[in-house]
Amino acid sequence: MSATDAFLDQYLRTHRFQLGVPSSFTVSPDGERVVFLRTRSGGDPLSCLWTLSAGTGEEQLVVDPDDILPPAEDRGASSADAWLRERTRQRAHGITAYATDAVVDLAVFCLDGRVCTARLGTRQVRTLETARPAFDPRPSPDGTRIAYVHAGSLRTVGVDGRGDSLVVAPEGENVTYGVAEHVAAESMERLRGFWWSPDSRRLMVARVDTTSVERWYLSDPARPATPPRQVAYPAAGTANADVSLWLVSPDEDAVAVEWDRKAFEYVVEVNWSLDEPLVLVQDRTQRRMRVLAVAPATGRTRVVREETDPCWVTVVKGVPAVTASGRLVTVTDQEDSRRLLVDGEAVTPPGLQVREVVGTDGETVFVRASREPTRTGLWSWDPSYGARQETRAAGVWNGRVGGGTVVSYGRAPDRDGWEVTVRDRSRATSRVRSLAERPLLKPNVQLLRVGQRKLRVAVVRPAGSDTDQLLPVLMDPYAGPYLQRVTEEQDGYLLPQWLAEQGFAVVIIDGRGTPGRGPGWERTIRGDIATPVLQDQVDGLQATAAAVGGLDLTRVGIRGWSFGGFLAALAVLRRPDVFHAAVAGAPVTDQTLYDTHWRERHLGHPADEPDNYVRSSLIKDAAHLTRPLMLIHGTADDNVVSAHTFRLSEALLRAGRPHTFLPLPGAAHMVADHEVQRNMLLLQVAFLKDALCGSRPPTPSS
Template sequence: MRTALSILALLAAGTASADRLTLDRLHSDPALAGNGVRALKVSPDGARVTFLRGRPDNQFQMDLWEFNLKDKSTRRLVDSKVLVAEENLSDAEKARRERERTAALKGIINYSWSPDGKRLLVPIAGNLYLIEVAKPDAARLVASGNVTDPKISPKGKYVSFVRDQNLYVIDLATGKEKALTTDGKGTLHNGEAEFVAQEEMHQYTGYYWAPDDSSIAYRRYDEAQVPVARRFEIYADRTDVIEQRYPAAGDKNAIVELRIVDPVTGATKEVDLGPEKDIYLVRADFSADSKKLLFQRQARDQKKLELIAVDTATLTQKVLVTETAKTWTDINDDLRFLSGGKGFIWSSHRTGRNHLYLFDMDGNVKHALTRGDWGIDNLLAVDEGAGKVYFSSNKDAIIDKQTYAVSLDGRDADKPKRVTQADGWHDTTFARNGQLFVDTWSDPANPPQVSIRKPDGAILTWLEKNEINEAHPYYRYKSDHLPVEYGTMQASDGQTLYWSMIKPYRFDPAKKYPVYLSTYGGPGPQYVSRKWGDPFDMFMAQQGYVVFRLDNRGSGRRERAFTDAIYRNLGKVEVEDQLAGIDFLGKQSFVDPKRIGVYGWSYGGFMTLRLLSQGSDKIAAGVSGAPVTDWALYDTHYTERFMDKPSDNKAGYADSTVFAHVDGLKSNLLLIHGMADDNVLFTNTTKMVDALVNRGVQFELMTYPGAKHGVSDRKQKKHVQTIIEAFFRKHLKPDTVQ
């Protein structure tokens, strides 16, 4: 077996002209996309917008900034290096960041506002600081020692957090710290979300404040019955033996409880989650008046999702909403309570598309808020005074994301008003009262631009215009920035598939070019979108490749008929669609059908292996990063959502493995995996290596010491892209572009 290291000598990426991208520049400071911002929030008093921003000399070191709406000034509120010069993160915090996909970041990763808009709660490196906005240099250390998931209570009386598997509060009036739970240890956790809740349900918190500060609902889970995955984490200087509670498909999950605790007395009540213990607690929240705790219970087979109201005084319960599906029910964050007990807003796929509905507090549908042959992405804000509901959607273009408004009374449910106007991708953050929003917009030619706008979309001011002028980091590369083309084709069942293409630098239609096809292919993400893209795609196009993406059936932001096509046999229709895309490419006069390469990571790594196994006659080379090779090895909530349990779908699990098709793998292959991956376990790749060796198939392998699933270390990430480029250059041999 050759090692991937042997191909590094083939690297020629650094020969590009001064105006073309290089891998060195892709991974240098400042960021090519300009002054990017993240974690945008409008202060409760509406006076300022806060955000996190990387430094010019280190785009991954986050500081906290503010934009003052009155005088339109921008200043750094908190210098992360002043708070903590060197970070030493606990294993729990490292794992949490891996789940949140923030492992590459340092400094201030998140923060929260006090309800009066005068203070900010800032966690960093296990410590917790309270910052007075008027005097940000006088940061007050309020807690230390592996603090995670800190919050300021809704009324501002308390700070809460989790430490060492227990839930704590600090009374801000007295400064006194109190442990609300004390039995958290070993397999028992309080105030935390279990592994699959964090990884697959995007439930990064395990406790929920009542709006009046009277109580906290918290998760309590015991993972004693979850099987132990005993694995190695191999680092450059050591090997750690890890015993991770990892529930693979069909295994037992953690037992989850829901409790309510009084932050003053510590008195605790247990909420009855029902006679069936093998369920998922996917969300919890309080009603606006704090009298009801609402929790969402999902069946183990995920075909039923219930919203249940609990009277916090008596603990009596009522099921308000029941969602069912023949395939799986989706989880959402769209639950909003109206004031004065006027009801709540909930999103549902009951029509086959995701729409918003207004319910009364007894669970009766009053009317649809949105309706039509399109669906919403998520609920953004509710302005009860103006009678408006704001949401995001791709109603006008599948590849776009726009913000829309409808009336709370439902009269224009099928005719929402588009608030954001420029074609492309808009991520919007609203003030609590809905009186303004922050709009982050980009398209393939423009990096993210951040503006502050009125509810009707009219601009108030720019927070970060980020124009590519002479001072912009991307300016010297602008003249060689290549356009992105979009198009559609049909799947075998007639459904519409969207694709994007970047033609090579100095494109000559008389020539034939190799193809770099980048895929994810799995449920959830949308890969073809009209926004500022991955700079590595642009780099590969400048190296002489046709860069191609296709969203196959099962991809996100589409109707259920489109997403449900993958049910009970992962990889089947996804591979069919990607191979149809490759056939489409092969018919283009400017494509060399003998020089097509495929790259993917995670689900995309699985797709790469399946594509090579079933399409080696059409694909010359593939790079598979951190692939799932057998779905029986992956976690319960994700896998069973699409596949059911292994005992209930033996044929589907057997056919969905890479190993059922691997005899057809004849193309050049590079396998990549992090050696401390706790998500897609390294076992997936070792099984693949064994299968290939037993079949006498030659391939190349690159493993990264200490790397988790995302391989987020900056040097490792650069190395990954270096080796990918070199591998494809070796096997697809693009013409040298002068």
Template structure:
């Protein structure tokens, strides 16, 4: 009996211990809370199957496996790295249009945020032949629709390899580093227009259209790379800051039949403009191109007939602030097209004829279309994601092209996103909420009914039951005349009769969202750790953030950092009045735009905030790139007060609290110049502060032990400045 009692006590003690397990920084950054997903999901053209990239860690084998939508059973392995003697493995893949060939990525090294140099092989599914694209590391290899050729960029020029003969044809010859780029975007296009491949095959695989970037007059930026050698090296690249010269862009066509290279022109005389998108229509000789003025408040959609050598504007949009460029342009069989726009004040779907005449506004309402999934020609139905169920949630919908018979296809409240089968019979829904990790479920697109569960993260959910975890509470707070979305994480043993320090997080950039009903990011586990240590953590999306209409989002135009900062300061004041929050211990932090904001909040709200952490912050918009900054601020020459009155570098004299400034010296996005100039301003204002520099680390500040070190640094600073009474 005594033995059983001892066992019982041991089990109870173990149970209590498990239930009280504390989250540590080592847990967070060692991958303890990593979620399972579906890698490189691709819907096969037959509509009945999908492919997934699988990797066996024990055998180090990569496979592309085919699964049946109905049964979710594996049908076959399409290709395995063990069957290809030329390669050891691959970590990404892409098909050509008819799915007869696959590009396999075997090696890759980053250039900037989205661009890479890589080693690629082409696998012929029928013959099982393998062809290396190039012995050099190349960019953006893209198979022609008929699968006979592959185009790619190398050393700023474009090349095409014939897969039958092996012959390589060089399409351009004037490419030169930091001068001319053909078919691959420059730094600022890649970062702010979100694409790297600036060339496109036509449907007949005999024409390639591309953008040429002449960056000769763009000012250079240089960064020391310290490395481990005796002498540092320099990374020098073209970076147009606000108000400075951009690349001169032009549009070109290479005809593979005639071997002729020509420049394509339009009939409108543009000055200092952008070409943010190009895409061939279903007509093999008609190319669609989007032109945008430098202020980015005018967007023209052109159709260029490369055979008839004619061009015409089919759609011209103007906005009092700016227009967001998307990837949603979709051509139907008759070359009418789907377009998304904020014309009525919210982002919605529109249908236009091929001549640009409005046929129908498909979706309407005081909510936002947040993703466009495609058009089912057979059912005459569009599929999209929206905020119709609240701005912090996402659901998947279907609607007829006429705008009738709208149907909600997902049922759980949270964040739903879809990957449709090629014929739109099925979709794989990824669902998560603040309380539920990612679930992958097969749905019928017609009925919206669940067909089968595919994968979940129940093991992670079960693991987390053993940790001290608090609920993420969603609410709104009335600030400066607006109901702002907010989440709150309180200590698990929260007592309303006690007082707690408040730690605020925000990003706040135009059109962004941090208050969303979705599963934890890595930072959420950090906030949970801080909550278990006695802090209340809050996040508020202020004016200028997204998914609540164009007026709310674009209110900050020409004055970045004014209204957003006012909202964070006022929100902190209101929260400080709550009985359980210690108004003398309120801190704020952010990264990038959020670091710009946290710096401003501490300086301008010096009677509210006791401390702030700014990671990789913009300290003056004069230091940031042209496309992003001018979209919201126009140029410094046109709007000097907008730039200077709200930049934290000009308010350092107001600093009273504790300030931690962090940056990586290899940040090609928000240059360490921002921090160095801030440091000098603080010194000259005789203000004490703390700072940390991470050698050669980019905007993400990661690699090896870096992230763990960074979060230890920040956690220690929080404890020293806010946690003195804990």
């Protein structure tokens, strides 16, 4: 087996080198304990619960799921667990999420649909007798009770397993309590649907009614005896779920949280860390967003902060937050910068782009932010010293904080693997070990800024090659909102390096609309997510070829997944003079089939701005195809449903345009099966090699 073949097997077996990487950090309020998840090795898919002593750096395994779970052949995965892994794109099994009490002594999690607890100090683990399957268990701050969701109902149980009782039950088959609706989980990063009060007496719970939401049916064509799965999918221009919030407790009547839900129908986030809970809501156009303070006794609300924007107000993870004294922490867009606000005052400098509010520790606020889009760092702001960077400049870093202890984690441009550093209040440091395997390939990558728009570009070549060797080009972008591909982290280029070893110069370009370069850069795609994005790929490719040499622009392929798949198909449909073959995985081809919150943010409501949807559709361009195109889609995808690719394939067929379609029966947006992933990659490479190298590509007029 060659080194490149061995690498591909390693890449897939280790879940893209994520196995063995510590994640999901929680720091205790005294700063003494760090809790995290990690598998037992770089080849083990079972995620375990661990702790580290910030003072000594000593790690302890608290929960090994193998000690609790039934034999492997008897284990079942609930649909709720599968939903959570799909929304978070997690590939590991075992403990994939947990929650703690306020002092971080008790951890609660689900295994095999059962509620489990662990005392972090004594490592005492028990499984509670509750309704099954249970989902998203969370302990009260005082650690005496646990709330969890079962069959759309919110229930609580004592930490000793006694007193399992119903708190609130759905009134009909289309109603759930305590579970995030589709757009919240997929487009807002809100995965939870209930929150404990700080005094542990009450809960705020989201009631979701999907009665008005369109029903879609996802079937498995390889298994005709299996009934289709029904999903409530709010496509652009159609009705959203009706989401309301309620204050509930086992002993008192439920109280509705009151706000203008017709005007502000999106519940973006809830923060109940002080006496008054804060709720972040957004209107359907996403041009207005409000922070509401809720009176716990009456449910009445008042507006404490409002943001507006003529395009859209960006949802930033971690907002709203509060400091220990109750100062409101939000973000705003000023001077083409996403700036941190504390009680309405911008406290980070222009030019620093806040990506996420990581948390607060006393009066200190920690954020993930960047000046240069290819690198992100952990920053802090404190009234005594202002804003400062906590991590080194190079690389991609994040963090978690508590009690004076700072956990910083991320990846560097000059070293493989994840690094996790724990710095306690005395500034003594220790490390959380990463058990991930070392990759068999090392990226040969060059980062550039090219053209008038200073596009960030990565060029990956085969090991040992130089610019004197003329290579066919494989564009490998995502290039859409939310995700960057060109970053200063060596491990971000492992799969591109494997692709390069197949005989390509791999080029990755982040153009307009990608995060990290300021609000103006992100909003240039408002009303048209196709034209400027594609133009940046064309301009970036030509400028890169002029800058580095060795790129054969007569043989250019492009591949991508999701938005990258849309871009790949768009490239050969609209610019066959530049792109000679494409592989489009899970592409959004008909923009009216994507969800309300994500798509209307960029294109508006289709009833009000229909031209935007036509302009950004691939279906109308089907008759223009003159280049080889491979389409790939999982039939169980509930994010970008396979109807997107079937509609494009149908339009291509009606236009008499040959193409290749590779359906993946039973696969979701995140393809999980290793053999399917492996062969899918090999087939892509074979397709592109044949199209680009087997013979001269046909001319656009042929």
